[in-house]
Amino acid sequence: MERNVGRTVASTERMVDYDRNSSMQVQMVRARAQWLRAAVERIGPVTPEFTVMDYGCGPGHSALHAVLPAIEAYRQIDSEGTIVVRHSDQAGNDWSALMALVFGPDGYQRHASRVRTEAVAGSFYTRLSSPRSVALGTCFAASHWLSRAPAPYSPGTAWFADLKGEARAEFAALARADWTRFLRCRAEELRPGGIFIASTLGSVPDDGEINGIRSSARRLYRAIFRVAQGMVADGLLDRSALDHFVFPLWFPTVEDVCAPIGAEPDLSDKFEILEATVTPAAVHPDDAYEESLDDPATYARLYAGYVRGFGESSLRLHLFGPSAKNPAEVDRLTEDFFERLTRFYQSEPGRHASETLTMTCVLRRR
Ligand SMILES: C[S@@+](CC[C@H](N)C(=O)[O-])C[C@H]1O[C@@H](n2cnc3c(N)ncnc32)[C@H](O)[C@@H]1O
Structure with a gap:
């Protein structure tokens, strides 16, 4: 049963208060520094310019x-050549905040010479650069967002990994089609010899879990659902909105990552898989905020902030929006939800800990 609620189908429009609420993602990206350096060394000097696109x-x-x-790393192998840094995201990204960082005290432009910064707005499910222009492509903590937000009838969960039957099949098919499309776009943009590194949340086989798959952050998403259920019970959220709300995400297994490259001849022609793994995160794999466990108020604030950072836009668009009569009500529901989520985490520190499994995929363009 599909529900036409006449709303946007974008999965998310932007991240909220992201810089303050993204310590987990910062750790994940920093843990990839060695991969980035090794990729640049393997690609070698590029003329007339070396382009890295994130x-x-x-x-x-x-x-x-x-x-x-x-x-x-590029400066080590080419002291004079032009480097192009292309930051890419959806149009609604906070580009001013990003440019303030790039050109600010911590930014790479502060001491850089012959480094040109570019911003590219658009969906990564489309082609965003001219053919064969990118030497190194990266995508961190982002490729798990699907191209649109399906709203299947899915009572009892708001999370892709716990879906069953037709709803799961719909998500699985979309995730496969999206990843295939994503890879086709990158195959066009990368120059031969170029390297693409994607890293995000992943999943591993686990017979003890629903669908035989254990996905990152399972307790967190189940906690979010319980809080939303409480709001339905209190008459604040429309039950049918929650019955049709699923975060538009898919955390891939190694099999998911490799499947299109194995099955689609154009992709196997163009990509050599250098690495495809899902492993426990390098830092705090069992509880993203375990360092604050002995301070429940801080622990709860960090979890609520984390969910706000990546999830507020989706919750507003696809859960609170359909339950509200006007934008002011969406604001009130949003604040109420995050207050409740904070209390939920504060009341049982550790019980809803978010585990992190990191997917790493490194591809070389033949
Ligand atoms: C959790 S943030 C990750 C940001 C950063 N890469 C990091 O590691 O912290 C996810 C980002 O993916 C972007 N995103 C989601 N879907 C997208 C799409 N279809 N095309 C381009 N960007 C997208 C969001 O706008 C958001 O900025």
């Missing part, structure tokens, strides 16, 4: 960490 860059410090190791 897809789904967001507005925060992680966008700097995504490119700085590549800039430094």
